[in-house]
Amino acid sequence: MKVVHTIEDLRDQLRGQLRVAFVPTMGNLHAAHLSLMRLARQHGDPVVASIFVNRLQFGPNEDFDRYPRTLAEDIEKLERERDVYVLFAPDERELYPEPQNFRIQPAEALGKILEGEFRPDFFMGVSTVVLKLFSCVQPRVAVFGKKDYQQLMIVRAMCRQFQLPVEIIAHETVRDADGLALSSRNRYLSVAERAEAPQLYGLLQQVRDTLRAGRDDREAVEADAMRTLRTRGWAPDYVAVRRQRDLQAPTVQEIRAGEPLVVLTAARLGSTRLIDNLEFQVG
Numbered sequence: 001m002k003v004v005h006t007i008e009d010l011r012d013q014l015r016g017q018l019r020v021a022f023v024p025t026m027g028n029l030h031a032a033h034l035s036l037m038r039l040a041r042q043h044g045d046p047v048v049a050s051i052f053v054n055r056l057q058f059g060p061n062e063d064f065d066r067y068p069r070t071l072a073e074d075i076e077k078l079e080r081e082r083d084v085y086v087l088f089a090p091d092e093r094e095l096y097p098e099p100q101n102f103r104i105q106p107a108e109a110l111g112k113i114l115e116g117e118f119r120p121d122f123f124m125g126v127s128t129v130v131l132k133l134f135s136c137v138q139p140r141v142a143v144f145g146k147k148d149y150q151q152l153m154i155v156r157a158m159c160r161q162f163q164l165p166v167e168i169i170a171h172e173t174v175r176d177a178d179g180l181a182l183s184s185r186n187r188y189l190s191v192a193e194r195a196e197a198p199q200l201y202g203l204l205q206q207v208r209d210t211l212r213a214g215r216d217d218r219e220a221v222e223a224d225a226m227r228t229l230r231t232r233g234w235a236p237d238y239v240a241v242r243r244q245r246d247l248q249a250p251t252v253q254e255i256r257a258g259e260p261l262v263v264l265t266a267a268r269l270g271s272t273r274l275i276d277n278l279e280f281q282v283g
Helices: 007-014 031-043 071-081 122-137 149-161 184-188 191-196 199-212 218-231 252-256
Strands: 002-004 021-025 047-051 086-088 141-145 167-171 235-243 261-269 272-280
Touching (some): 002 007, 007 122, 021 031, 021 122, 031 071, 031 141, 031 167, 047 122, 086 122, 122 149, 141 149, 149 167, 149 261, 184 272, 199 218, 199 235, 199 261, 218 235
Parallel strands (some): 002 086, 021 047, 047 086, 141 167
Antiparallel strands (some): 235 261, 261 272
């Protein structure tokens, strides 16, 4: 695996390559990231990964400074996997050599709801850096995980609306044996918090099962789920049942008719904010 730190060196390595598969990450790699690399290998050759902690997508009170940076360990993991041809690991001056005055802002219908409501600049930062990375790598396909469900939808919409020649491949959420979605932020959890954390996925399953059992008062089901989290010591931002196709709230008729749905949640356990989601249909 070749490790490059500049856009010029990256382009030198990829010159003439027409089937590049790309996996952008912020590093601190775990099993879920490595599974993204393996999926990318099935859809293109060579595989390029990137590691870049993107300041633009962090709010003023979020964890940019303490976000784990483990480049040496990440390189070792990728070399053991043997799926990645080039790792692009730029610093901030390389990717943002001047103030980023041009930024991509998703439309309110998708970018200002759910995560966008609680993290107002998050999707602007994500969209801007992904577009910049796509420009550097020029991939044919790119792989994103479903754990960041709204992010996946926004990247797909951005590629579609800007006519970018990049196919976005979704990877299913990778979980520990107890159901907790793998995340770099899981390392912030205390022992007691880690034991409690799988309840977040359990709650999503309860919401799904409640709707499948015939209860269709969606807002009341969401409110019940929020109360359940609070009683267990969580501080939830949202529990929301939405249509998979556009993340808008489904009608009762749509729920009963089997509209593909997803229930999404974000909640803080101690000082750690976790997100998760579950796709399902009723009937």
